[in-house]
Amino acid sequence: MDKFKPFIEDSLERINRLSNQEKVAGVVGIASLIVLSSYLTKSSRKNLAPLVTETTIDGINIDEDLRGWLHVASQKYGNTFRAKIAGQTVTVIGKENSREVFLNESFSFTKAVADKFDVLGMFGIESDEKYLTAPSIITRYLTPSLTLYNKRINNQINLKLDELVGPAKDEPKTIPHLFPFVLSIVARSSTSVFAGEELCKNETLVNCFATVTMDIGSNLNKNWFMDNFPMIDSFYQRTIFPRKPTILNHRKNAKDVLTPVIEERVRNLNNPAYDRPNDMLQVVIENHDPKGEWGLPYTDFIINWMFVLVFVSVHTTTENATHTLYYLMKYPEFRKEIIEEQKRVLAEEGTEGKPVKFTYDVVKKFVKLDSFIREVFRMRTIELQLQHKNITNRDIVLSNGFVIPPKHLVFMNTWDISRDPELQGEDPEVFNPWRFVESAKQAVRIGNDHIIFGLGKHACPGRFMAVNSMKLVISNILDRYELTPESDITLADTVRGMPFGGVVFKAN
Ligand code: HEM
Known part of the structure; x- marks a missing residue:
């Protein structure tokens, strides 16, 4: 022990020479080191999935060819x-473990998305708590009414086609890109379901429902601070963004149109002589007591509900309908078969005219179209x-033993699922639109092999x-018009990518 004496005395003397501030800093530094080393020891003991640091493997670069x-x-x-x-370390999950992530309530898709793109927060909806019943409202009231809503959806699609394409008999009409075209059709037909047949004639409201999601996306200019400091990002998205003129304008437009209608419907809630409107606006009102505590004026609360429905549905449906139409344009031989199926079913069901x-019921018989969409x-x-x-705030251990720490993100490797021959059948690389015709695998039927709508308790109720x-x-488009590509059709080859190409519409 004696041999350490000079060292200890020297150290004590050095410490005594330090100012009080320096001593405090020293203690804090040592304490931090202890905490950090114990954290590192603990996390290095965790069975985290292997960290792949190579950005290029076998000559394939992650940024050039992610797939x-x-x-x-x-x-x-x-x-x-x-x-x-x-810029973020995430765990990539393949086909073997994706199901257990969906089924585990400790994982959340909506929270993961909201961290980067908090659409409700950016629209000024402070808490999503009051809208968590949306899935059950959709399952209980919307899906069973689709048979009834079909009439108005068809009507609105056709009215929009009249407006956007017109007769196109002698003079064919060229639509330069199908996305905005489909968006305005879907926005109008969805508004007829959400807010009723009268309100869907209101251009201001339909335009607001069509553009609000994209306006939020295109106005969110993230910078380095937001990407690296989640609290700054969240503050910006929830506090500053909702005050942007574009957002205030959307709110005002929807409010001007919807407030008098909501007030009138509330006044008539207990009126037996009132002709009850059949739409989601009425359902939402009837499911939320106007005298209840909603944390904001009742009309604003109900308007928020309309936007919740719009955010989950209009853009997603438009995007997928647009891609499907472009696939039909790319493959005229398959388009021909879809049209033949349509004609045959209409003749069988006798609904022509x-x-x-x-x-x-007619649509249910379009098995080729269903398979094409899937x-x-x-x-x-x-x-x-x-x-x-x-x-x-605890670790999740996957069945393969790997640990997912609190707040950590996992991403599904959907390539692994959608290109697996055991899950998808022969030649999974090939676009085979009739792949599911003879199977019970409809486009809405979720499963380990089909996760575009998620899986489990939170699977998309609006599918x-x-x-x-x-x-x-x-x-309706194929029934009314003969379509020809104006130029080459380019399909998207990434998830975020957009197909391209103008389409010429000529009346049949
Ligand atoms: C092709 C169009 C659509 C796609 C691809 C899609 C996809 C999805 C996905 C992936 C989820 C998350 C599932 C999960 O957490 O595991 C989801 C959730 C949801 N979707 Fe859709 N969706 C579409 C259309 C719609 C429509 C039209 C509606 C409403 C009418 C809707 C309402 C919802 C709701 C309310 C949730 C939240 C479910 C929950 O958290 O429990 N979606 N959707």
Whole structure:
């Protein structure tokens, strides 16, 4: 011990020479080191999935070819590994473990999305708590009414086609890009379901519902601080963004149109002589007591509900209907078969010339169209998608033993799912629109092999409306017009990518 004496005395003397501030800093520094080293020891003891740091594997670079990179990375490191994606270390989950993530309530897709793109917060909806019943409202009231809503959806699609394409008999009409075209059709037909047949004639409201989601997306200019400091990001999205003129304008427009209607419906709630409107606005009002504590004026609360429905449905349905139409344009031979099926079913069902040609039952018989849509979904689930966040403050241990720490993000390697021959059948690389015709795998039927709508308790409750609307938009267009590509059709080859090409519409 004696041999340490000079060292200890020297150290004590040095410490005594330090100012009080320096001593405090020293103590804090040592304490931090102890905490940090104990954290590092603990986390290094955790069985985290292997961290892949190579940005290029077998000559494939992650930024140039994410899909190819995912493929070689999973061959080399197994189906679960960690990687730095867009500056953040996340865990990539392959087909073997994706199901358990969906089914585990400790993971949340909506919270993971909201961390980066808090659409409700950006629209000034402070808490999502009061709208958590949306899935059950959709399942209980919307999906069972689709048979009834089909008439108005068809009507609105046709009115919009009259307006956007017109007769196009002698003079064909060229639509330069199908996305805005489909968006205005879907916005109008969805408004007829959400707010009723009268309100869907209101251009201001329909335009607001059509553009609000994209306006939020295009106005969110993230900078380095927001990407690296989640609290600054959240503050910006929830406090500053909702005050932007575009957002205030959308709110004002919706409020001006919807407030008098909501007030009138509330006044008539207990009036037996009132002709009860049949739409989601009425359902939402009837499910929320006007005298209840909603934390904001009742009309604002109900208007928020309308926007919640719009945010989850209009853009998603439009995007997928647009992609499907472009696939139909790219493959005229398949388009021909879809048209033949349509003609055959209409003849069998005898609805030609009736007020509603494409009834729910007719649409159900379009098995080729259904398979085509599901195949387009499959072609679109091809990268890292459906991120989920561990929303608890404890580790989640996956069945393969890998640990997902609190707040950590996992991404589904959807390429692994959509290109697996065991899950998808022969030649999964090939676009085969009739892949599901002979199977019971409808476009709405979720499963380990079909996760575009999620899985489990939180699987998309609006998928029945979404696929039904897609079929009605496509069927009405094909029924009324002969379509020819104006130029080459380019399909999207990434998840975020857009197809391109003008389409010439000529009346049949
Ligand atoms: C093709 C169009 C659509 C796609 C691809 C889609 C996809 C999804 C996905 C992936 C989820 C998350 C599932 C999960 O957390 O596991 C979801 C949730 C949801 N979707 Fe859709 N959706 C579409 C259309 C719609 C429509 C039309 C509605 C409403 C009418 C809707 C309402 C909802 C709601 C309310 C949730 C939240 C479910 C929950 O948290 O429990 N979606 N959707």
